[in-house]
Amino acid sequence: MEGMMERECGALGSLFQAVMSDMKVSYPVWEDFISKASKLHTQLRATLVAAVAFLDSFQKVADMATNTRGATREIGSALTRMCLRHRSIETKLGLFTQALAGSLIGPLQERLEEWRKMTNQMDKEHAKEYKRARQDIKKKSTDTIRLQKKAKKGETFGRGEMGPVLGSAMQEVTDTYLLLEETEKRAVRRALIEERGRYCTFVHMFRSVLNHEVSMLGDVTHLQTILEDLDHLTKDPHKLPPASEQLMMDLKGTDV
Amino acid sequence: MEGMMERECGALGSLFQAVMSDMKVSYPVWEDFISKASKLHTQLRATLVAAVAFLDSFQKVADMATNTRGATREIGSALTRMCLRHRSIETKLGLFTQALAGSLIGPLQERLEEWRKMTNQMDKEHAKEYKRARQDIKKKSTDTIRLQKKAKKGETFGRGEMGPVLGSAMQEVTDTYLLLEETEKRAVRRALIEERGRYCTFVHMFRSVLNHEVSMLGDVTHLQTILEDLDHLTKDPHKLPPASEQLMMDLKGTDV
Numbered sequence: 001m002e003g004m005m006e007r008e009c010g011a012l013g014s015l016f017q018a019v020m021s022d023m024k025v026s027y028p029v030w031e032d033f034i035s036k037a038s039k040l041h042t043q044l045r046a047t048l049v050a051a052v053a054f055l056d057s058f059q060k061v062a063d064m065a066t067n068t069r070g071a072t073r074e075i076g077s078a079l080t081r082m083c084l085r086h087r088s089i090e091t092k093l094g095l096f097t098q099a100l101a102g103s104l105i106g107p108l109q110e111r112l113e114e115w116r117k118m119t120n121q122m123d124k125e126h127a128k129e130y131k132r133a134r135q136d137i138k139k140k141s142t143d144t145i146r147l148q149k150k151a152k153k154g155e156t157f158g159r160g161e162m163g164p165v166l167g168s169a170m171q172e173v174t175d176t177y178l179l180l181e182e183t184e185k186r187a188v189r190r191a192l193i194e195e196r197g198r199y200c201t202f203v204h205m206f207r208s209v210l211n212h213e214v215s216m217l218g219d220v221t222h223l224q225t226i227l228e229d230l231d232h233l234t235k236d237p238h239k240l241p242p243a244s245e246q247l248m249m250d251l252k253g254t255d256v
Numbered sequence: 257m258e259g260m261m262e263r264e265c266g267a268l269g270s271l272f273q274a275v276m277s278d279m280k281v282s283y284p285v286w287e288d289f290i291s292k293a294s295k296l297h298t299q300l301r302a303t304l305v306a307a308v309a310f311l312d313s314f315q316k317v318a319d320m321a322t323n324t325r326g327a328t329r330e331i332g333s334a335l336t337r338m339c340l341r342h343r344s345i346e347t348k349l350g351l352f353t354q355a356l357a358g359s360l361i362g363p364l365q366e367r368l369e370e371w372r373k374m375t376n377q378m379d380k381e382h383a384k385e386y387k388r389a390r391q392d393i394k395k396k397s398t399d400t401i402r403l404q405k406k407a408k409k410g411e412t413f414g415r416g417e418m419g420p421v422l423g424s425a426m427q428e429v430t431d432t433y434l435l436l437e438e439t440e441k442r443a444v445r446r447a448l449i450e451e452r453g454r455y456c457t458f459v460h461m462f463r464s465v466l467n468h469e470v471s472m473l474g475d476v477t478h479l480q481t482i483l484e485d486l487d488h489l490t491k492d493p494h495k496l497p498p499a500s501e502q503l504m505m506d507l508k509g510t511d512v
């Protein structure tokens with residue numbers, strides 16, 4: 001019985017140590033993630049600046065088409081709509097970029113410090129509780145062994161009054177083992193909750209970044225309609241559309 | 257009649273010149289567009305490199321979660337799916353970036369040279385045709401005036417045989433005007449087709465870039481599904497899920 005309980009407590013202790021060790025080796029991975037996310041953030045900001053300049057220039061091309069005569073004006077207004085839609089995408093990319101820094105990189109960096117402290121604290125607390133329980137078990141085991149010796153001596157001299165005392169001492173050892181087992185289980189549970197909680201926190205932080213991404217990609221739906229308009233407006237490039245032919249008719253009209 | 261035709265031809269000529277002038281002033285706008293698109297392309301390439309490194313690092317976080325014990329493993333596998341989906345988005349962003357250079361910037365730059373040559377050529381041809389028609393009209397008008405003078409002289413001397421000759425000469429002036437008008441109309445039509453054709457070409461080039469952008473939309477639906485999974489997996493961060501509780505039960509199981 002005692003051997004089995006010893007093994008069970010040992011297995012729980014190993015599980016606690018394994019979870020703690022996983023958390024301890026995780027820091028370089030989190031740090032690398034923060035570093036790579038920061039680099040991506042820097043690049044995205046530079047891309048945003050280039051995208052704004054590109055869209056300004058694209059708008060000038062659209063304006064140029066809008067200021068022509070005849071059917072080409074319509075191509076210009078479709079290009080303007082295309083440009084406006086991209087400005088909306090660019091705004092959302094900006095929010096995504098901001099969220100990457102403000103909702104993920106910054107908060108994660110802060111948490112990382114807390115996490116380190118928390119692991120050390122949990123480790124210390126567990127060691128203290130474990131040591132105390134171990135000492136208790138050792139003391140009570142020694143008492144039992146002493147009583148067992150006494151009982152043997154008593155048997156030799158034909159006295160049996162040690163029986164109940166010994167039974168109660170052995171029960172106390174068992175109880176202390178059960179207490180240690182409960183303590184170890186609580187420690188394992190705390191460690192598992194802490195570990196899972198970190199990924200939950202990470203997902204929660206990441207989520208607000210991804211929300212912007214999803215809303216940005218949603219804008220792409222509107223692009224399809226504009227693309228269809230442009231396809232329709234630019235077919236038969238070698239044929240002059242009625243609106244352009246009308247230009248020459250109008251010249252005649254004004255002079256007749 | 258002659259005055260009205262003169263005005264009509266003049267209006268057509270002005271329209272031709274206006275379209276030509278629009279095309280001529282367009283080059284700095286196209287050049288600026290190419291320059292801004294090139295800068296955007298450079299930034300996008302740098303962002304892609306950063307995105308690849310970021311996703312590698314993100315995958316390591318996902319792997320870390322997958323290698324834990326209990327319920328956290330499932331968070332890891334959802335994060336892996338999230339990472340894979342982003343690799344697909346990153347691939348499409350790569351194709352978009354490639355198309356920006358290969359289907360838009362490069363081809364547009366080549367066209368710009370052709371466009372410049374084409375405008376000069378159209379301008380020269382029109383000037384030549386116009387000059388020839390003008391000289392023809394001038395010559396025929398002079399003939400008519402000469403005949404008119406002769407006819408007046410004839411009237412004075414009571415001779416009327418100049419009538420039919422004069423009529424035919426005046427008809428010839430009118431015919432030459434009609435010819436000039438047709439020539440001018442053809443030139444305007446050519447200029448309008450050329451101008452519109454340039455925007456059609458531009459839209460066609462841009463379209464293959466935008467197709468890649470639109471294809472990213474397809475990934476959104478998948479992102480949303482994974483986000484919902486993650487929401488479900490990370491709720492109640494302070495409660496240990498059954499799969500994690502089971503871990504401790506299993507320890508007991510192996511030893512009993």
